[in-house]
Amino acid sequence: MSERELYCDRCQGVQPFEVPPCVDGHGADCPEVVCTGCGAALVIATFTFRPIRLADRRRFPGRATRRRAA
Numbered sequence: 001m002s003e004r005e006l007y008c009d010r011c012q013g014v015q016p017f018e019v020p021p022c023v024d025g026h027g028a029d030c031p032e033v034v035c036t037g038c039g040a041a042l043v044i045a046t047f048t049f050r051p052i053r054l055a056d057r058r059r060f061p062g063r064a065t066r067r068r069a070a
Helices: 054-059
Strands: 003-008 013-018 032-035 040-044
Touching: 003 032
Parallel strands: none
Antiparallel strands: 003 013, 013 032, 032 040
8 A cells, every 4th residue: 555645624634645455456556545544535536638739729719819900
């Protein structure tokens, strides 16, 4: 089990958190962690997003990006 310190809402402070045995096969990289003080569980969610390219902005221009002459 790996251990890290995170803020626990229930304990209202920084506590050591452990990764429980993972049945999904994540091992030490499991996104679920458990507070060793009170047993509260956290899921550390990571996500990615596709950055907007300049070509995409030209195809779908927004009203805020248009300039108008005075």
